[in-house]
Amino acid sequence: xxxxxxxxxxxxxxxxxxxxxxxxxxxxxxxxxxxxxxxxxxxxxxxxxxxxxxxxxxxxxxxxxxxxxxxxxxxxxxxxxxxxxxxxxxxxxxxx
Amino acid sequence: xxxxxxxxxxxxxxxxxxxxxxxxxxxxxxxxxxxxxxxxxxxxxxxxxxxxxxxxxxxxxxxxxxxxxxxxxxxxxxxxxxxxxxxxxxxxxxxxxxxxxxxxxxxxxxxxxxxxxxxxxxxxxxxxxxxxxxxxxxxxxxxxxxxxxxxxxxxxxxxxxxxxxxxxxxxxxxxxxxxxxxxxxxxxxxxxxxxxxxxxxxxxxxxxxxxxxxxxxxxxxxxxxxxxxxxxxxxxxxxxxxxxxxxxxxxxxxxxxxxxxxxxxxxxxxxxxxxxxxxxxxxxxxxxxxxxxxxxxxxxxxxxxxxxxxxxxxxxxxxxxxxxxxxxxxxxxxxxxxxxxxxxxxxxxxxxxxxxxxxxxxxxxxxxxxxxxxxxxxxxxxxxxxxxxxxxxxxxxxxxxxxxxxxxxxxxxxxxxxxxxxxxxxxxxxxxxxxxxxxxxxxxxxxxxxxxxxxxxxxxxxxxxxxxxxxxxxxxxxxxxxxxxxxxxxxxxxxxxxxxxxxxxxxxxxxxxxxxxxxxxxxxxxxxxxxxxxxxxxxxxxxxxxxxxxxxxxxxxxxxxxxxxxxxxxxxxxxxxxxxxxxxxxxxxxxxxxxxxxxxxxxxxxxxxxxxxxxxxxxxxxxxxxxxxxxxxxxxxxxxxxxxxxxxxxxxxxxxxxxxxxxxxxxxxxxxxxxxxxxxxxxxxxxxxxxxxxxxxxxxxxxxxxxxxxxxxxxxxxxxxxxxxxxxxxxxxxxxxxxxxxxxxxxxxxxxxxxxxxxxxxxxxxxxxxxxxxxxxxxxxxxxxxxxxxxxxxxxxxxxxxxxxxxxxxxxxxxxxxxxxxxxxxxxxxxxxxxxxxxxxxxxxxxxxxxxxxxxxxxxxxxxxxxxxxxxxxxxxxxxxxxxxxxxxxxxxxxxxxxxxx
Numbered sequence: 001x002x003x004x005x006x007x008x009x010x011x012x013x014x015x016x017x018x019x020x021x022x023x024x025x026x027x028x029x030x031x032x033x034x035x036x037x038x039x040x041x042x043x044x045x046x047x048x049x050x051x052x053x054x055x056x057x058x059x060x061x062x063x064x065x066x067x068x069x070x071x072x073x074x075x076x077x078x079x080x081x082x083x084x085x086x087x088x089x090x091x092x093x094x095x096x
Numbered sequence: 097x098x099x100x101x102x103x104x105x106x107x108x109x110x111x112x113x114x115x116x117x118x119x120x121x122x123x124x125x126x127x128x129x130x131x132x133x134x135x136x137x138x139x140x141x142x143x144x145x146x147x148x149x150x151x152x153x154x155x156x157x158x159x160x161x162x163x164x165x166x167x168x169x170x171x172x173x174x175x176x177x178x179x180x181x182x183x184x185x186x187x188x189x190x191x192x193x194x195x196x197x198x199x200x201x202x203x204x205x206x207x208x209x210x211x212x213x214x215x216x217x218x219x220x221x222x223x224x225x226x227x228x229x230x231x232x233x234x235x236x237x238x239x240x241x242x243x244x245x246x247x248x249x250x251x252x253x254x255x256x257x258x259x260x261x262x263x264x265x266x267x268x269x270x271x272x273x274x275x276x277x278x279x280x281x282x283x284x285x286x287x288x289x290x291x292x293x294x295x296x297x298x299x300x301x302x303x304x305x306x307x308x309x310x311x312x313x314x315x316x317x318x319x320x321x322x323x324x325x326x327x328x329x330x331x332x333x334x335x336x337x338x339x340x341x342x343x344x345x346x347x348x349x350x351x352x353x354x355x356x357x358x359x360x361x362x363x364x365x366x367x368x369x370x371x372x373x374x375x376x377x378x379x380x381x382x383x384x385x386x387x388x389x390x391x392x393x394x395x396x397x398x399x400x401x402x403x404x405x406x407x408x409x410x411x412x413x414x415x416x417x418x419x420x421x422x423x424x425x426x427x428x429x430x431x432x433x434x435x436x437x438x439x440x441x442x443x444x445x446x447x448x449x450x451x452x453x454x455x456x457x458x459x460x461x462x463x464x465x466x467x468x469x470x471x472x473x474x475x476x477x478x479x480x481x482x483x484x485x486x487x488x489x490x491x492x493x494x495x496x497x498x499x500x501x502x503x504x505x506x507x508x509x510x511x512x513x514x515x516x517x518x519x520x521x522x523x524x525x526x527x528x529x530x531x532x533x534x535x536x537x538x539x540x541x542x543x544x545x546x547x548x549x550x551x552x553x554x555x556x557x558x559x560x561x562x563x564x565x566x567x568x569x570x571x572x573x574x575x576x577x578x579x580x581x582x583x584x585x586x587x588x589x590x591x592x593x594x595x596x597x598x599x600x601x602x603x604x605x606x607x608x609x610x611x612x613x614x615x616x617x618x619x620x621x622x623x624x625x626x627x628x629x630x631x632x633x634x635x636x637x638x639x640x641x642x643x644x645x646x647x648x649x650x651x652x653x654x655x656x657x658x659x660x661x662x663x664x665x666x667x668x669x670x671x672x673x674x675x676x677x678x679x680x681x682x683x684x685x686x687x688x689x690x691x692x693x694x695x696x697x698x699x700x701x702x703x704x705x706x707x708x709x710x711x712x713x714x715x716x717x718x719x720x721x722x723x724x725x726x727x728x729x730x731x732x733x734x735x736x737x738x739x740x741x742x743x744x745x746x747x748x749x750x751x752x753x754x755x756x757x758x759x760x761x762x763x764x765x766x767x768x769x770x771x772x773x774x775x776x777x778x779x780x781x782x783x784x785x786x787x788x789x790x791x792x793x794x795x796x797x798x799x800x801x802x803x804x805x806x807x808x809x810x811x812x813x814x815x816x817x818x819x820x821x822x823x824x825x826x827x828x829x830x831x832x833x834x835x836x837x838x839x840x841x842x843x844x845x846x847x848x849x850x851x852x853x854x855x856x857x858x859x860x861x862x863x864x865x866x867x868x869x870x871x872x873x874x875x876x877x878x879x880x881x882x883x884x885x886x887x888x889x890x891x892x893x894x895x896x897x898x899x900x901x902x903x904x905x906x907x908x909x910x911x912x913x914x915x916x917x918x919x920x921x922x923x924x925x926x927x928x929x930x931x932x933x934x935x936x937x938x939x940x941x942x943x944x945x946x947x948x949x950x951x952x953x954x955x956x957x958x959x960x961x962x963x964x965x966x967x968x969x970x971x972x973x974x975x976x977x978x979x980x981x982x983x984x985x986x987x988x989x990x991x992x993x994x995x996x997x998x
Contacts, residue, residue: 013118014115014119015118015119015122015123018119019126032144032145032146032147033119033123033144033145033146034116034145034146034147034148034150034151035146035151037112037115037116037119037151037152037155038151038154038155038158041112041155041158042158045158056122058122058125060118060121060122060125061114061118062115062118062119062122063111063115
């Protein structure tokens with residue numbers, strides 16, 4: 001979901017996605033950068049993202065990922081489900 | 097997406113590799129910007145990124161189907177393994193291909209002949225209205241008792257079970273007016289027959305009820321083949337007239353290609369034009385085909401006919417125009433003495449006839465051959481797996497689970513099975529071509545035989561099942577995880593354990609016993625063949641007798657004495673041909689399978705009770721000189737003469753067995769008098785001839801009364817000639833085209849409208865009567881030879897393997913002072929021990945199984961002691977050789993060298 005969220009603002013390459021997640025979590029989430037790629041592969045399979053080779057600002061070849069319509073829909077359902085769950089948890093935490 | 101991923105997997109893998117690499121590069125760039133040295137930056141970046149190779153592999157696996165992937169790996173690995181051992185692969189594939197090929201070929205035959213329905217619309221409704229008559233003796237043929245004209249009328253008009261009932265028969269007819277006079281076979285059909293088959297003519301119309309009236313103008317239907325051959329497929333043939341037996345007949349239609357009635361293809365179809373006024377009770381010579389009403393079972397139809405039989409016997413006279421009131425006698429005879437009863441069966445069954453048992457025996461034997469072939473391949477695989485023990489152990493040690501190893505081994509056997517199956521199909525195809533070309537002509541539906549989808553499926557299933565069978569034995573045997581044992585064992589520090597050999601030994605024992613069963617079966621067939629060949633058929637040197645058929649239709653030569661004089665003239669012309677020693681003719685020849693004529697005979701001086709009938713004898717009309725040209729000896733008295741015949745002298749000859757039965761000896765018969773029935777005149781027996789096996793070598797010689805070719809009939813005061821005759825010409829030139837040409841010229845010099853038909857030598861007729869036996873013999877012989885060869889290879893292989901595995905042990909034995917001869921003996925004893933076990937089991941199995949082929953045997957019992965002694969002995973000697981060859985290698989073992997080598 002986080003990957004999809006990063007792509008919601010426009011196409012990015014894998015390194016940028018990794019940096020973005022890293023920054024958002026302020027280093028709280030200790031994820032290996034490599035584990036991003038199997039996830040991307042899976043999303044390619046499901047048709048949530050599309051990939052295209054391009055060149056970065058530093059003149060390196062990289063693959064840019066773009067959210068598809070199906071990916072946007074998936075992001076919406078996932079984030080609403082997540083929000084619901086978070087709200088539920090907060091409710092429980094507050095009442096106790 | 098999915099398949100594209102799979103197909104472009106390698107390219108995508110490269111892309112991922114590039115992407116991951118550029119990720120690391122960008123990470124390094126940013127770290128460099130933070131002021132790290134390039135080396136520090138690179139290693140930090142790699143740490144941050146994690147195990148990228150593992151990620152790449154993860155993605156790679158995600159993009160594939162795992163089992164397919166590893167199977168294709170197994171296949172590649174197995175192919176490499178098989179390629180690396182070409183001799184093993186070739187032997188295994190060839191063994192399987194032979195087995196699968198032979199089985200598929202015979203299955204195709206069984207399928208086409210026994211299983212596939214006849215190619216008729218709703219073929220399951222079409223039946224043969226056969227009848228049984230257990231009390232009638234020789235009147236019934238193998239097809240049972242035929243229908244009489246009156247039965248046909250009764251059944252066709254009064255039944256409740258059939259849509260239609262028809263009768264048919266066949267005879268040679270002469271067609272003139274087209275080119276040379278030609279003799280062809282014609283089917284003669286009644287109304288209801290073509291309706292029962294439900295086949296419409298290709299062009300023109302079928303026979304109508306009007307065509308079938310006795311006074312109707314002549315009509316004829318052509319077969320597709322005849323239409324093509326004689327009229328080049330000209331559609332305007334409809335309406336033309338052709339001369340059939342010198343009678344003009346209008347062509348009304350052409351039947352479609354492949355049409356035939358039961359199993360008698362014919363060129364012409366004529367309407368039977370039965371005359372109801374002349375129908376009598378007797379004359380059971382017509383074949384019948386009927387179509388059941390939908391939903392009526394054969395049992396119900398049988399009951400229906402059983403109901404009609406008493407009605408029939410009371411409705412028709414005994415003689416043409418006679419009255420039906422004296423039917424008590426007929427009822428007594430036909431229903432109580434002969435016990436006529438219905439025996440309706442599907443037409444397919446009566447077409448297939450007695451070939452059924454032969455085919456199933458052949459199919460069974462080839463299944464056994466397949467088992468032996470599988471056992472052989474399993475044995476080879478066992479040896480191979482044995483040699484790969486260390487490899488398998490290493491794989492197991494590296495973490496391959498045993499299902500994985502079993503799968504690898506099974507993939508290998510499936511590959512072998514598939515290769516064997518494909519090659520087997522090629523063999524089956526070739527074999528069938530040969531069979532259809534050279535197969536016994538009396539194998540029904542021969543032309544329908546071919547590889548069809550069912551046969552292909554059969555081959556595929558046989559390949560698969562046998563691959564699983566011979567693949568599982570080694571797989572189950574050797575993949576139990578016993579790593580330490582295998583690794584240790586392979587270090588060759590000890591001889592092989594006993595249980596290692598057990599699987600192989602069992603296979604060999606089974607092989608030997610199966611081979612023995614097959615060899616005993618073929619041995620019995622050889623003995624049958626010998627017995628049939630050694631039977632004295634009642635004529636001499638059949639290959640020096642040329643025969644042919646001749647028919648003189650009444651429309652060509654009306655007078656009967658004229659016909660006989662013409663026949664005599666032909667005989668004299670033939671006798672003048674250079675090299676011809678004697679000539680004769682008769683209404684039927686031994687083993688020519690023509691529809692025989694049977695009746696009783698009464699001897700003078702014996703009173704016969706009212707209503708009883710004497711036993712049936714074969715009636716033949718013969719010319720003077722026939723016995724001389726056949727080489728049949730006259731045991732007492734003399735031959736017929738032309739003077740007897742033209743002088744109207746009432747004389748007959750009888751066979752020796754009939755003379756013995758009636759008067760005690762051949763000599764006593766001469767001068768005695770007989771007659772056929774109460775209204776017949778007395779006839780003098782002038783000669784007695786030796787017994788002739790008219791019905792085939794395997795049938796006992798029937799009692800025969802030989803009548804002159806021209807004389808007073810026994811049932812009516814008229815004198816008739818024999819118009820359809822088979823001529824015999826004894827000459828050493830028999831079977832040559834030149835002789836046949838001279839025969840034709842001789843016949844045409846007497847009458848140019850007479851065709852010479854069905855030329856063949858007596859030898860060919862004899863061979864035809866033995867066709868079933870020789871076919872079975874050849875098939876069983878092939879199966880037996882294959883079984884013997886495979887069995888011997890099995891024994892040879894096992895002994896050779898034992899020798900090679902125990903080289904060390906042999907070295908030690910020799911070093912300790914054993915003589916090579918002793919060691920050799922040890923191995924021969926080992927092989928013979930296995931063989932002896934196999935032989936014992938095989939003898940028991942054979943004793944049980946040979947009973948099943950009793951109906952195919954002649955002159956030997958299923959437990960024939962000679963076969964049961966000679967075959968196992970032969971097999972034992974062959975085994976001895978197969979053991980001795982590898983054991984001889986023992987002497988080549990140099991103890992020093994072999995100890996050092998290890």
